[in-house]
Amino acid sequence: MPEHFHPPVQRSLRLGVAGPVGTGKSSLIALLCRELGTELSLGVITNDIYTDEDARFLRSAGVLAPERIRAVETGACPHTAIRDDVSQNLLAVEDLEQDFSPVDVVLVESGGDNLTATFSPALVDAQFFVLDVAGGGDVARKGGPGISGADVLIVNKTDLAPYVGVDVEQMVLDASAARDGRTVIALSRTDPPSIARLRQWVLDTLAAFRAGSLRPRDPGPMAPHAHADGVVHVHADDSVHVHADDSVHVHGSGGHVHQH
């Protein structure tokens, strides 16, 4: 081995955090840093619409060394930066992995401004989609690619439910129905068991990633939908195939796009 041999930089588990503005994406990241920051080496990338607002919030939260939190500008294209041209986010992730090697998990926060932004599997290995009870109990039922296809749906701020007239149990049931059984976590900072579940999910996912059994999945650009014959298609694989009627279908995990 040469005298100055440098081992290859460890590739981190990359977790995306998407969801509408104000639902608690930054708070979720702060919570994860607080819960896991002592046992894991973490990094955070924010994708703000306006530069480093979220990065500054996280730095001021004091849950992670400020230099491990970096902002990526998106040129007013927050979707592009996490979906069709992920180059700037990838460079930022790799810089963190290089500068703080070894890094176990990098959390990438979207600069989401609506219900439709999800991460490309070329950028993250798994992703959260964050809703909150204050957004209304019917949001989960309305669905969308993040709600139906993200690896974990967070129903956040459950402690506020009594004040906003939302039935958390029903909201979680609606979300689970839209998600074909994928994980839903009803979360509150004041509810330790919910935090323990979140924490365990990250540790389990990291273990799967290290074992090589984690397969990044695209939630898809659209939610699953019913065909004219009333049959709802949800495909777990990423298969592309041609149906007998000559329509070409591209299947993401739960997502479903077709061109006739």
Added chain:
Amino acid sequence: MEAETSAPVAAPTAGTDSSAYVSLLLADGRLPTGAHTQSAGLEPALSHGLRLEQVPDYLRVRLSTVTEVEAAAAVVARGWWRTQALVAAMRTVDRAWRIRTASAALRDASDLLGRSYLRLAATVWPALAPLAARAPSGAGSTAPRWCRAVVIGATAAEVGLDARQTARLIGFEDVQTVIAAAMKLQPFDPAVAVSWAAAAGQQVEAMVARVADLRTVEEIPASTAPQIEHWAELHTRTERRLFRA
């Protein structure tokens, strides 16, 4: 990019010259190199007093200063790409561009774009890999820094662009970056924006003519735009920005 889909490798086919086609591919704003995060200095310019109707003047200034220097460096890098010690040759061109670019903010912006461009191009055209190789030992375990001019020049050589196509690519990219950013920052009639881009064609072609025959680093012009450099520096310190640079 450990996704299961591996990038197909572009192999040149004997007997067909696809350089004109590839130059369109490289010029397309949809090329995934992070161009959407850049305003070519327009965002700080507008926030420090440049008026929207002055954008054509702003383009003209860039095309005869910073952009001409970048295009000239790309042309020289393209010409030197086939030399034997190509990494050393590219380093010489890179240094020549760097000492002509006083603003650290502009150098950083170019380095970042060079990295993303190379990341893409070295996957599509594997012959570019020597540029992306990390130093094997010592403190240089980080990926090497290359300004965008060198990366584009090397890519241009690899895909068969001539010197004029190479310089035009740099000029076009600059014009479209400024105009696309203007549309994001202060939306106006898109037809006016396209008419500005069309009119800039004359200045782009004049710039192409000035740099197309350059062969040595000594010939790379050193014209600068101190106001643009100053704005670029201010931009790195602002807390609210849409664009990286």
